Amino acid sequence: MKMSQNTNNPYSGYEKIVPSENLVRFLFYFFTRQRELPWIKKSEEKTFNEQMYCSQLQSSAVKKYAKYRLLFVFLDKFFLKLFAPKNKEGDKKNILFYSLNYCDILREAKKYHNVGLLACGRKDRLFAAKNFMGYVNVDDLDQYLLAYLKEKDMEYLFQLIKKLEEKLTAACPDYIVLSNDILPMDRAVILVAKKLGIVTIEIQHGLYVESDIRATKGSIVDYILVWGQYFKELYVKSDIRKPEDIYVLGYPYAVEKHYPLENKKQYTVCCLGENFNTFNKDLLKIELDFVNNIFQICKRKKLNFIYRPHPSDDRELLEKKLPDVKFTSKGEKLKETFGNADIFISFISTSLIEAAIRSKICLELTNYPVKLEIPDYERLGVCNKTLQTYGELENYLDQIIESPNVNKFKLNFNNDYVETRYNPGQRFLEVIKELNNKKI
Secondary structure: OOOOOOOOOOOHHHOOOOOHHHHHHHHOHHHHHHHOOOOOOEOOOOEHHHHHHHHHHHHHHHHHHHHOHHHHHHHHHHHHHHHOOOOOOOOOOEEEEEOOOOHHHHHHHHOOOEEEEEEOOHHHHHHHHHOOOOEEEOHHHHHHHHHHHHHOOHHHHHHHHHHHHHHHHHHOOOEEEEOOOOOHHHHHHHHHHHHHOOEEEEEOOOOOOHHHHHHOOOOOOOEEEEOOHHHHHHHHHOOOOOHHHEEEOOOOOOOOOOOOOOOOOOOEEEEEOOOHHHHOHHHHHHHHHHHHHHHHHHHHOOOEEEEEOOOOOOHHHHHHHOOOOOEOOOOOOHHHHHHHOOEEEEOOOHHHHHHHHOOOEEEEEOOOOOOOOOOOHHHHOOOOEEEOOHHHHHHHHHHHHHOOOHHHHOOOOOOOOOOOOOOHHHHHHHHHHHHHHHHO
16 A cells, blocks of 8 residues: 655644644554553564554455455445434434444434444444444555554554544534444544544443553543443542543343252353463463363363353464363354353453353452452452462362252342443433433
C-alpha cells in the first residue's frame, strides 16, 4: 500500500481533541500498557502482543477483504443504506454496536431503536443479513493500521481517521456501543465520535482488578455500563470516572434457568484455561503443568475431566502437549460447556464467575506463578472456594465427592459484584432512556 503525500492534513479538525503528536500513543496505548506488565515477554523491538496484533491484521481482515473487495463494496453500500439515515420517531435512536458479544442486548434494542453494526468480518455481515440489520463496514480500514505498524508513516493514521469520519457521517448514529476502549480501531472510532458528537458507551467485557482498571479500561468513552455496583465504586475510587458516567447494567448475557445441584456417582470437572502463554511462550509450561496436575487429581478421584482452552490459545499445540487430556469440542459454545460439567476450576478466568452465576461449583486455584493482582473470588462471594495449593484442591474435591447432600455447596452469589437480577436487554433500554433525558 503506497501512501501519497497529503498537503491538506485531514486530521486538522482533531487537534483540539488529541494533538497529532499524541495520536500514536493514543491509538496504540494498549501496546504501551502491555510492555509494562512483568509477565509479557519482550522481543528486540516489540512486545509479542504487538507482533500478534500485526499478524492478525495481515492474515485475516486485510487479506480477506482484498480478495473479495468487489463483492464487499456492493454489500457494504447496500447495508449502509439499510441502516441510515432513518426518520426517527419519538425517542427512537440510531445505535451502532461494535461487537457481537452482546447479542441479547442488541436484539432487544432492535425492537425499539434503529440498530446496526460496525461490521468487521464475515460473522458480523452474516448476523446483519440474518437479522435484516444495517451495518457500517470497517474491514477496509485495517489496512491503514497495518501499514502504519510496518512503515511508521503518520499519513496512514490520518487517512484512517478521515475514512472513518466519512463512514460515521454517512451512518449518522446517535450512539456507538463498544466492548472496550483500548484497542487501536476502537480508539479511532471513539476519537471520530467525539468530533461528530456521537455518544460512545462501553459495556464491561470481563472482570478486572484495580491495577487493570487504572491502566486501560473505560477512560475515554462517554459512559460505562458495568456488571455490578462493585465495579462502579472501583472506577470512582480509582479517580477514573465520575459516578454520573457509570451505570450498573448487570451481567450482560441472558442466564439459563438455574438447576439445583445433584449428587452423582461421578462428577465432571472442567478446567478453564488462561491465555498468558499467548503473550509469553515461556509460560506455556506453567499452563501445561496447571492442567496436568488437576487432571491427575481428577484421575485419582475417578472424576471425569475436560479442559477448555482460552479462545486465543494455540489449541493444536495444547492438544499435542496434553495427549491424555480430554478437551472441549472445537467451536463449543461456553454455555454448552457450562451444561456439560459440574465443577469448574481456574486461576482467575472470567468464565469461572460465569459458571458460578449458573449455580455450578466453582473453585479458584491461585498457585499460578504470574505476577499480577489476584482477586479473592471466595471473599468477593462469587465462587465456592479460593485454594492456594493442589493439596487443598484435592481435599476440597473429597468433600464434594463424599457429601451426602451436594446442594449444600450451592453458592449464595454476591449480586453487588455481578448483578444477575436484571434482564440485560431491558436494563440497556432503561439506560438509553436516561441518556436521552440528559440531552433534553
